[in-house]
Amino acid sequence: MDKIHNYKITVEYDGKNFFGWQIQKTTEKTIQHEIEKAVNIILKDKIRIIVSGRTDTGVHAYNQVANFKTDKIISDKRKFLYSLNSLIPKSITIKSIQKAPDNFHARYSAKKREYIYQISNSRLSINRDLFYVIDYKINFDLINKAFKFFNGNHNFKSLCKNKTDKHNFNCYIHNISLFKKKNIIIFKITANRFLHSMVRGIIGCLIDIGRGYLDLNETIQKFEKGEKIKTKFLPSNALFLNKIYY
Numbered sequence: 404m405d406k407i408h409n410y411k412i413t414v415e416y417d418g419k420n421f422f423g424w425q426i427q428k429t430t431e432k433t434i435q436h437e438i439e440k441a442v443n444i445i446l447k448d449k450i451r452i453i454v455s456g457r458t459d460t461g462v463h464a465y466n467q468v469a470n471f472k473t474d475k476i477i478s479d480k481r482k483f484l485y486s487l488n489s490l491i492p493k494s495i496t497i498k499s500i501q502k503a504p505d506n507f508h509a510r511y512s513a514k515k516r517e518y519i520y521q522i523s524n525s526r527l528s529i530n531r532d533l534f535y536v537i538d539y540k541i542n543f544d545l546i547n548k549a550f551k552f553f554n555g556n557h558n559f560k561s562l563c564k565n566k567t568d569k570h571n572f573n574c575y576i577h578n579i580s581l582f583k584k585k586n587i588i589i590f591k592i593t594a595n596r597f598l599h600s601m602v603r604g605i606i607g608c609l610i611d612i613g614r615g616y617l618d619l620n621e622t623i624q625k626f627e628k629g630e631k632i633k634t635k636f637l638p639s640n641a642l643f644l645n646k647i648y649y
Contacts, residue, residue: 405474411503412452414438414467417494419532419640424457424467434458434495438469441490445483446475455509455647456516459600461639463533466498468647470509515577515648517593518602521641522610525586534587535641541588541613543581549612550579552623553605561625561632562604572598579605591645600636608634 416434424434431437435452442450455468477483480500487497506512523534524541553576560572577593590606611617611634625632 407472407474407505408476409470409472409503409505409507410477410500411468411470411507411509412438412500413498414464414469415496415498416464416467418458418461418463420494421460423460423462424454434467437491437495438487438497441487442471444490445486446473448473448475453509455513456597456644458644459639459642462642462644464644466646467644468509468513468649470503470507509647512649513647515593515595516597516644517591517646517648518597519643519645520590520592520602520606520637521643522588522590523586524588532640535637537610539614541610542615543583543613545619546581546609546613549609549619549623552626553579557626558629559598559601559605560629562608562634563598563601564604564636565599570596574598574601579609593648602642603637603639604634607637608632610637611635 414434418434421432421434422430426433426435426439435454439450439452442452450471450473452469452471458464458467477500484497484500491497521534523536524538525536527534527536556573556575558572559574563572565572574597575595577595579590579592582589582591590609592602592605608617608622612619612622617632617634622632
C-alpha cells in the first residue's frame, strides 16, 4: 500500500462571488469546489479538502488553512502552486503548500480562529465594498464596556443563526478589540470556534449598543440568559477570516 502524504495549504480569497467555503449540491460557486476541482486535475485523483472552519456566503479570508491527503508525492511545491493557481479563479490564491504531520487536521488541530470586521463612518469610494459604511455616531466607551461580557466561555445562541449545535452553542472568546484610525474602525475577535453568522451578530450587537439602539445592561442580561437579542446581523462583505492558530 502506498504511503499517504498530508499537505497543508494556506488560502486567500475574495468571497464576494461565492456561496461560502463548503461544497453545496445546488451550486458550484464555492471556494472548496474550485480548489478541489483544480487539485484533482493536477494529481489525477479524487481529493477531499479539510478546512479549519467554513466561511459563510460573501465572507473573505486572508489566511484560511486547509489540508488534504494523497498517495501522490508533491516534490516540486513551487510548480504545484503555479499550476494550482492557474486553474482557479483569480479571486482565490493558494499562498503556500507544505508537508504536514500525518496527524495534522486543519479543523481539529486548530486552537483559535481570528476574524476582523471593517467599518467606515464616512462615505467611501475606493474599496467601499470591503467595508460596512455607517452614518451615525458611536459611543466607543459603551462598546469597550461590553467587550468584557463576551470574553470567556458563553452560550452564543442568541447571537447566531444556528438552529442546532452539538456543543450547546458554547464558544470561548479569547479576545475582542477594536482599532480606530481616522474614519476606519476595525473589530478583531478571536475564539476557539465560531457559529453561523456569530461574528456578524456580535459586532452588530456592539454597534447597536454604541449607537444607543440597545441598552447595555439589558442586552447583557438577555445574553447571559440566552434570550433573543433584537440586533442586526451585519453584512458579510466586510468580514475577513484573518488567521488560524495551531
